[in-house]
Amino acid sequence: MRSTQQVLAAGSVTLNRPRRLSWHRHLHGSDLAWAIAFVVPYAAVFFAFVIYPTAYGLWMASAPSLYGDLVANPLYARTVINTVLYVGLGVNVKMFLALLLSGFFMRRRWWIKGLLGIYMLPWAFPAIPAFVSFHWMLIGEEGFVDSVLLALFGIHGPIWFLNRWLALGANIVSYIWKWMPFWTLTFLAGRMAIPQEVYEAAAIDGASSSRRFVHVILPLLGNLYLVCTLLSTLWTMGDFITVYLVSGGAPFYSTDVLATFGFHYAFDAAQPALGVAAVMSALPVLIPIAIILMRTLQTREVQL
């Protein structure tokens, strides 16, 4: 892999040169006023709709007795397990398949572009109709999936939403259907940003496609993959609509995740403080992920 390494080394030298400060070292006078004026709109949004609601939510959920009530509810432990399975399986399976498929979409065939156009459809397709359709497909004997199973294989399909694991699986599959294309496109963009010489050098060295994946693609895309997985984990922890529409928590609230669980507490059981406490109990997981994400975003320049 000599020439590959040369190209990589050369790349890191040219790409990582220290960036000069452009404007001037410090802003003064009217420039500083402009710079501050440009940040003010976002700062206003941030304080009105992030800081204030978060502080309000933490205040609502501050009584320690709430967490005692929460743990006493047997549904809570089950909800936490569901959330871990839903986010853990959903995000990782989706990301790994997206990484592999982005390689598939790098192939130079005339029909690949058209296929990518079809494949991206779930991303552009709004979530609510899509999940309503998933719910409808799995609704039982009359649902599309069971009808297909009967027509093609003569199998009587299960009643999907009567079994906790099947319902949980249906949520995860629907989630992957909706969100895998977006991340595939992100990885595809990342792969395309790899200079062509790197591939060519690896090809000259006679690297097989699997070795190319391990020694060229993974080191170069590793950081992007990490950032995307962390970001997606944060987003998926708060996913409400998939579970709410696909399984609806069925059977008997056994597939609820924290977002839908908190919603039921607040708006069905009229216990908003418990609802906030339920979702805030995810903070010990969310905060470290956000810190790792920030650090990765900051140090990326150093690592190529």
Place this chain on the structure above:
Amino acid sequence: MSVTTAEVTTHVTTAADVRLTPTPPRQQKHHSVRRSRYLTNAAALVLAAVLVVWTLAPIYNMVMVALESKGDVFSDHIWPTKPALDSFRVVLTQSHWYLEHFWRQFGNSFYIGVMTTLLTLLIGSLTSFSIGRMRIRHGWLVSNVSLLTYVIPASFLAIPLYRIMQSYRLANNLWAIIAVEVTFATPYAIIVFQEFGRSIPLELDESARLDGASPLQLYLRIYLPLMAPALVAIGTYAFLLAWNEYLYQFLLLSSDNSMTVPVALARFLNSDVAPWNYMMATAIIYAVPPVALYYAFRSRMRAGLTMGGVKG
């Protein structure tokens, strides 16, 4: 890795002579090479077929239900027995009492989507210009703090925000939804704009400064035009985010005047006697704007999403 055009054409003919286009066969030199290429291409085509079925199954299901007449919805067939476009006509002419406000709901959804897009682009690009180009002191702090938005996901803040919107007197007001969507779209916009902006040389700003351009002129004349791919990608992202949202619209928009299509769709789902074919027809019509938007901009989208992941 470079594949010549001639090779590409032969690949296609060997693999696709049966299923795709019948182009005239070309001469092959090596049979073993040809066979392994044939296998690779066959595998690629199988994967392609799997992806097409996987992608289109839920959409096919919607179309099928929408094309049914009312009595046939619950029956175990896999294609519509008597396809008819009647349910689309019913939705578009609002001629069912479930759908009497359809166009108003659609307009509301559209207003939320467009306003979210414009405000996200404006606020996100101004912020990233100030941080990335003008290099305001402690700018890194702003972009890091903005990421804190994602520590508590939007749905987790639903309960406090629901109360706060009441106190801001924004209940049943479309701007409550727009504010929430902009709040949760802008941090991602700032990340992507920052990363994309690194590819624009800072020397451009310097020379324009020497010519006496003000920061506002720089932003309008240099920054925005060069950021076009990222703006397109994030604009689409923000529009889709607003179009996908349900929870806040359900909580905050309940009057006939302010209701949106997602809330109306979920009402269908929660009722026992709703006309399901009309529901699916509504859902399909609701899906048209974002799909059209995506296909209009898709060639320009990929460049904007790089996030600079492998750049220095």
